Amino acid sequence: xxxxxxxxxxxxxxxxxxxxxxxxxxxxxxxxxxxxxxxxxxxxxxxxxxxxxxxxxxxxxxxxxxxxxxxxxxxxxxxxxxxxxxxxxxxxxxxxxxxxxxxxx
Amino acid sequence: xxxxxxxxxxxxxxxxxxxxxxxxxxxxxxxxxxxxxxxxxxxxxxxxxxxxxxxxxxxxxxxxxxxxxxxxxxxxxxxxxxxx
Numbered sequence: 001x002x003x004x005x006x007x008x009x010x011x012x013x014x015x016x017x018x019x020x021x022x023x024x025x026x027x028x029x030x031x032x033x034x035x036x037x038x039x040x041x042x043x044x045x046x047x048x049x050x051x052x053x054x055x056x057x058x059x060x061x062x063x064x065x066x067x068x069x070x071x072x073x074x075x076x077x078x079x080x081x082x083x084x085x086x087x088x089x090x091x092x093x094x095x096x097x098x099x100x101x102x103x104x105x
Numbered sequence: 106x107x108x109x110x111x112x113x114x115x116x117x118x119x120x121x122x123x124x125x126x127x128x129x130x131x132x133x134x135x136x137x138x139x140x141x142x143x144x145x146x147x148x149x150x151x152x153x154x155x156x157x158x159x160x161x162x163x164x165x166x167x168x169x170x171x172x173x174x175x176x177x178x179x180x181x182x183x184x185x186x187x188x189x
Contacts, residue, residue, distance in 0.1 A: 030133075031169065067149075068156050068163045069170075084171050085148045 003060035011074045014047035016099065019061045020071040024048050031083040035071040038090045044099045075099065106131040107166050112159070119158025133169045144176040 001009070011017050016039070022028030024036045039046050051058035051070050062068050065079045073080040075098050080086060089095035112134055113125040123140040136155075143151045151174035156163055163170070175183070 029169075031171070066153060079149065081149050082152065084173065085152065088148065088173070 003056040004064060007057065007061055007064045010047070010049060011077050015076060016044055016046035017049065017074045018046050018071055019049045019051055019057070019074075021050070021052050023050055028052055029070075031069075032071045035073060035083045035086050038086055038095070039073075039099075042090070042096055042099050076101070107134075107162075109134055112136065112167065112170070115162060116155060116158050119160075120154060123158075133171070134167065135171045137173045137175065139175050139177055139180045141177055143174055144178070148174065 018032075018035055018039065020027065020029075020032035020035060022032055024040075027033035027036055036048070049057060049061075051061060058070070061070065061072055065072055067079070067082065069082050071083055071086075073082075073086050080089070080095075080098065086095060089098070107129075108131065109127045109129045112129070113127045113136075116125045116136070116138060117123050120138070120140050121142060123138055123142075125136055125138050127134055127136040129135060138155055140151075140154075142154065146154070152172065155172060155174065159167065159170075
């Protein structure tokens with residue numbers, strides 16, 4: 001399986017996926033830590049993928065979404081954004097709606 | 106070490122009529138980018154446009170860049186200016 005297929009499979013098998021540096025308990029980067037905190041504040045259950053543990057995924061996920069940085073959040077197979085966008089959407093309430101599976105008003 | 110003004114220049118060179126307000130310590134940068142070409146684009150697309158302007162530098166020289174992207178209209182509203 002190619003790395004792109006592995007990423008696709010992860011996103012298909014988990015409703016909410018966060019590609020991050022480190023783990024939710026021990027984030028290795030402030031941006032990843034912030035994304036985890038926001039998801040936890042929303043009581044979201046999510047799958048976390050530590051890109052530092054897998055160099056292929058680390059590079060592959062950047063190509064997958066044409067996005068050069070990590071963290072990256074996916075909900076229902078859709079790329080939502082990096083930590084800045086996740087924060088903006090959290091503040092506006094859009095993120096909570098997406099997490100709840102409701103289309104944005 | 107990259108200084109905030111370098112990044113400002115790179116973004117402004119890559120994005121037509123962009124205005125960039127940026128601060129940073131050489132490792133972490135925080136930028137507000139206002140550009141007419143952002144209108145009609147999603148936030149993801151707006152950030153991708155900035156990343157494209159920075160190109161390879163994003164991988165090699167810039168460790169962490171936090172950004173907010175706004176159209177001139179959104180920017181004016183935030184400043185409390187009435188467009189009329």
